[in-house]
Amino acid sequence: MTIDTIILIPFLLIDTTLLNYLQKELYKTFEIPVIIEKEINLPKLGYSEKRRQYEGHYFLEELKKLGYKDKIVLGVCDVDLYVWGFNFIFGLASPREKVAVISLTRLKEEFYNKPKRESIFFIRSLKEATHEIGHLFYLEHCKDKKCVMFFSNSLLDTDRKGPNFCPSCLKKLKERLPKSK
């Protein structure tokens, strides 16, 4: 694998402060350049009026259309996502195609009618972004509840886990990242 860059693609307008934070923190974790690209539109298809949610795979399709090769492409959206069999998802990844998406909607305290808390929203976003990028490096879900690769079924899971990989996941990741000089 010769992945050497992470590309962040906002769907519509996403808070620049958050994107800059993700760029800086993801670079620390993965040690490869992180580029923020221009925003793109939401998929034309995939919205369910009944659920008031988008089906996540349509976002992966939009990201694939951008045609990046040998890059990690992470979409960031602020609409609620689902896939078949789940009420909602925080994110979705296609490791073979190197595209993933995270949804910010349910990471905000306001979604649960609580006062806005930017710091907790930012760290949750980082955990979900790191998790999905981990999948793109073929990491699977981890049993360690503190590991960022632990599967988040709820916000409790996201808040309990750290933004970092456990030693075992980190070892696998390091083997798959470009060799540092």
Ligand SMILES: [Zn+2]
């Ligand atoms: Zn996962």
Ligand SMILES: [Zn+2]
């Ligand atoms: Zn782990």
